[in-house]
Amino acid sequence: MDLRQLEILQGIAETGSFSACGRKLHVSQSAISRQVILLEEELGEALFLRVGKRVRMTPAAESLVHLGHRVFQDVRETVGGITDRAKELTGTLRVSGGMTVCLYVFPSLLKQLRRVHPRLDVRLTVASADRSVAEIRAGRVDAGLLTLPVEGADLTTLPVLQEELLVVTTPRHPLAKRRHIAPHDLADQPFVLFESGSATRRGIDDFFVTQHIKPTIVMETENVEIIKAMVKIGLGIGILPYLAIAREVRAGQFFCARVEGQKLVRETGWVYAGGSRVPRPVQELLKAFDAIRTRLRVVPPRSLGRGAR
Numbered sequence: 001m002d003l004r005q006l007e008i009l010q011g012i013a014e015t016g017s018f019s020a021c022g023r024k025l026h027v028s029q030s031a032i033s034r035q036v037i038l039l040e041e042e043l044g045e046a047l048f049l050r051v052g053k054r055v056r057m058t059p060a061a062e063s064l065v066h067l068g069h070r071v072f073q074d075v076r077e078t079v080g081g082i083t084d085r086a087k088e089l090t091g092t093l094r095v096s097g098g099m100t101v102c103l104y105v106f107p108s109l110l111k112q113l114r115r116v117h118p119r120l121d122v123r124l125t126v127a128s129a130d131r132s133v134a135e136i137r138a139g140r141v142d143a144g145l146l147t148l149p150v151e152g153a154d155l156t157t158l159p160v161l162q163e164e165l166l167v168v169t170t171p172r173h174p175l176a177k178r179r180h181i182a183p184h185d186l187a188d189q190p191f192v193l194f195e196s197g198s199a200t201r202r203g204i205d206d207f208f209v210t211q212h213i214k215p216t217i218v219m220e221t222e223n224v225e226i227i228k229a230m231v232k233i234g235l236g237i238g239i240l241p242y243l244a245i246a247r248e249v250r251a252g253q254f255f256c257a258r259v260e261g262q263k264l265v266r267e268t269g270w271v272y273a274g275g276s277r278v279p280r281p282v283q284e285l286l287k288a289f290d291a292i293r294t295r296l297r298v299v300p301p302r303s304l305g306r307g308a309r
Contacts, residue, residue: 003075005039006068008032009047013065016054077277089117093281096125096132096144098198100224101268104243105145108295113288120281128222129199136273143272143282145289147199150271156278158270160289163241163298165204165264166256168231175237176255183211183259190218190236192227200266204239207264228254241266246297256300 011021012032022029040047047061057065093113097106102124110122125132125141132144137154150157167186169175175185193215194201201220208215218236221227224244231238232253240256248254258264270289272282 001039001042001064003071005035006064006071008035009039009061009064010068010072012036012048012055013057013061018055073276089281089284090119090121091281092121092123093143093285094123094125094141095285096127096135096141096146098128098132098147099126099222100241100244101145102126103224105296108292109285109289112292113285116288117284120284133271136271139273142279143270143285145268146271148267148269149199150269152274154274156270156272156274158286159267160270160293161268161296161298163243163266163268164258164300165200165239165266166242166245166258166300168228168238168240168245168254168256170232170234171252171255173234173237173255175257178257180260181257183207183213183262186211186215186237186259187213188216190216192219192221192230192236192238193217194224194227195220195222198222203264203266207259207262211262239264241298242300243296243298246300249300 008021008025011024012018015021015024018032018036019029022032025032036047043060045060046058047064048055048057095106106124110124113120113122125135127135127144129144129146129150132141132146133150133152133155135141136144137152145160148157148159167175167181175181175189178185193204196205207213216236219227219230224240227238227240228245228248230236242249242256245254245256249256270286272278278286
């Protein structure tokens with residue numbers, strides 16, 4: 001059996017006759033018949049039943065036609081992958097993410113991607129996870145770096161970061177003088193938090209519920225820089241990933257700490273349309289991210305003096 005014979009079987013299945021298959025493949029009907037006879041002799045089983053001028057597939061032929069679909073799909077994907085790697089990457093890549101990843105991940109990521117593929121046109125959208133998913137499903141965005149979980153059988157999700165969420169205050173705040181921060185220490189504090197309904201906020205709200213804390217929320221926003229600005233002026237305390245505050249903590253502008261006995265985390269991952277083959281621009285985006293991942297400050301150092309615990 002060879003690929004040409006599988007192609008002929010597919011042609012007969014699609015057209016319903018040997019003569020129509022011959023016209024489709026630009027060969028004579030006798031050549032089609034000869035290949036079918038050779039294949040039937042090799043298998044020791046009939047492949048088609050003649051019904052008037054048309055033919056009907058036997059179960060053996062149906063199995064081979066299904067095999068042909070899989071084989072030719074694998075061939076197309078393999079050849080496409082080889083062709084892609086041989087070409088310079090051009091065109092447009094559309095990427096989406098929330099405010100935090102746009103501020104603290106995408107600059108390094110896009111710099112790396114542009115260094116490797118200078119002719120690739122990258123378009124960036126700042127959007128919530130729900131909006132990003134809608135744009136991916138509509139084909140207007142190729143991939144999003146989003147807070148997980150994101151559900152959908154039509155989507156591929158690839159977790160790539162797990163970030164601790166830390167209590168953040170000014171260094172002069174009373175909490176900054178404590179050796180440890182327990183959940184009950186947060187009960188009477190005013191909070192500046194991410195907007196209600198976001199995946200990060202849902203994790204924080206779950207923490208409040210399990211610890212029987214009824215937080216006083218003085219401000220909600222999707223903008224992490226606004227949260228930091230409000231914490232700096234003493235409007236309230238925040239709960240933020242270390243990636244967003246690493247610079248200020250090192251400069252002594254913020255105090256950050258874990259909540260004793262708790263592990264507040266959020267998981268971030270790439271989300272893109274599902275399919276058997278990942279488009280090359282998305283593959284290159286994932287490679288660029290892997291190249292800069294170790295440079296991202298997602299975990300606080302073991303020791304930063306009084307700056308982190």
